[in-house]
Amino acid sequence: MPMPPVDTRALAQSGAAALRRGDARTARESFERLIAAGPADASCYLALAYACRHLDDSAATLAAVDKALALEPRNLRALVLKADHLAESGDERGASSFYQFAVKVAPPPNEMPADLIDELSRARAMCERYTGQFEALLRDRLARRGGIEGRHAARFRHSLDILLGRKTIYHQQPRIFFFPELPQIQFYERDDFPWLDKVEAATGDIRAELTEILKEASSFRPYVQHVPGRPRRDLAGLDDNPDWGAFYMWKDGEIVAENAARCPRTMKVMAEVPLARVTSRSPSVLFSLLRPGARIPPHSGLTNTRLICHLPLIVPPDCGFRVGNDVRTPVEGKAWVFDDTMEHEAWNRSDRTRVILLFEIWRPELTEEERGLVTAMFEAIDAYSGQKPAWSI
Numbered sequence: 001m002p003m004p005p006v007d008t009r010a011l012a013q014s015g016a017a018a019l020r021r022g023d024a025r026t027a028r029e030s031f032e033r034l035i036a037a038g039p040a041d042a043s044c045y046l047a048l049a050y051a052c053r054h055l056d057d058s059a060a061t062l063a064a065v066d067k068a069l070a071l072e073p074r075n076l077r078a079l080v081l082k083a084d085h086l087a088e089s090g091d092e093r094g095a096s097s098f099y100q101f102a103v104k105v106a107p108p109p110n111e112m113p114a115d116l117i118d119e120l121s122r123a124r125a126m127c128e129r130y131t132g133q134f135e136a137l138l139r140d141r142l143a144r145r146g147g148i149e150g151r152h153a154a155r156f157r158h159s160l161d162i163l164l165g166r167k168t169i170y171h172q173q174p175r176i177f178f179f180p181e182l183p184q185i186q187f188y189e190r191d192d193f194p195w196l197d198k199v200e201a202a203t204g205d206i207r208a209e210l211t212e213i214l215k216e217a218s219s220f221r222p223y224v225q226h227v228p229g230r231p232r233r234d235l236a237g238l239d240d241n242p243d244w245g246a247f248y249m250w251k252d253g254e255i256v257a258e259n260a261a262r263c264p265r266t267m268k269v270m271a272e273v274p275l276a277r278v279t280s281r282s283p284s285v286l287f288s289l290l291r292p293g294a295r296i297p298p299h300s301g302l303t304n305t306r307l308i309c310h311l312p313l314i315v316p317p318d319c320g321f322r323v324g325n326d327v328r329t330p331v332e333g334k335a336w337v338f339d340d341t342m343e344h345e346a347w348n349r350s351d352r353t354r355v356i357l358l359f360e361i362w363r364p365e366l367t368e369e370e371r372g373l374v375t376a377m378f379e380a381i382d383a384y385s386g387q388k389p390a391w392s393i
Contacts, residue, residue, distance in 0.1 A: 015047060035048065043068075049068060083126070106120050131165060171342070172339060174300065175341075190336060223288065251284050
């Protein structure tokens with residue numbers, strides 16, 4: 001006598017109802033019959049896993065959740081349930097991998113139901129817990145070896161932060177020209193540029209010249225200016241916006257005579273700096289102004305054959321600067337050197353104007369021959385085009 005057909009829809013409904021009222025045994029029976037009736041989807045195996053979990057049947061829970069993940073490897077509920085199972089069984093490393101993957105593949109909160117948002121929040125908390133435990137173990141072992149403090153271990157500390165997920169990997173992303181095999185450094189060590197001592201020592205004189213210029217608001221022009229005949233990029237509304245202003249003493253490899261004449265002491269100091277000199281392109285030496293409330297959005301520079309130097313001159317509170325993972329607060333009279341082809345941004349959250357002296361230098365890793373070749377290449381490019389380049393940030 002043939003068996004009557006299984007009403008799979010009724011079984012699914014009865015199983016779900018049993019789970020909701022806490023009757024795990026009936027729920028398990030319903031979902032096992034449903035699976036035996038034919039191909040089941042991931043939600044069916046996941047429901048069976050929840051039922052088995054409530055019955056403290058660890059082996060059956062694991063088997064069911066693995067079936068669900070085989071069908072849907074990115075099923076968030078299954079990932080978290082598998083992580084929970086591994087955590088309870090003492091496999092913290094395995095649990096961490098599943099919690100992390102769930103957090104990584106999760107959609108935005110507005111695309112998830114409230115209970116799943118709570119589950120993901122718990123997964124994040126578990127990730128932080130495991131990361132903290134792992135970090136404590138690593139640091140303890142490294143401390144026994146002699147520690148990782150001091151300049152000698154700066155690169156290793158950076159690598160450890162990346163390993164622990166506390167920092168992101170940033171690469172040079174020049175928008176015009178990439179010179180290969182140069183180190184990926186966000187901020188350079190200040191001590192590697194001893195000539196900056198003289199620049200910093202002249203902070204008072206440079207600021208005095210800046211103060212006179214600031215008395216004439218028209219002296220500054222928008223740093224980002226639309227070039228006729230070029231696409232309008234409108235960098236976060238900064239095209240032709242005076243909130244980010246510039247007063248050039250050198251611009252695109254040429255002295256701006258009128259402005260330079262107003263800043264003789266600044267020009268004298270710059271004469272002793274290893275400025276990057278490329279015909280019609282570099283250096284640029286300028287006072288860079290950021291008005292109250294203004295923000296320069298994340299972006300990258302033009303070519304990695306140069307580095308950018310900042311000498312903060314007027315720095316109100318709540319100003320900041322980020323290159324890659326490294327966020328710093330500018331300090332008046334304290335210069336720094338960074339690679340602007342790494343993603344960077346700046347902000348002024350104060351009610352006063354922030355101003356720095358900005359100038360370009362050659363990357364110290366380039367030989368004199370390489371610098372000459374770079375210069376010759378850009379001169380050839382400009383000769384071919386027959387016009388000066390339209391440089392921008």
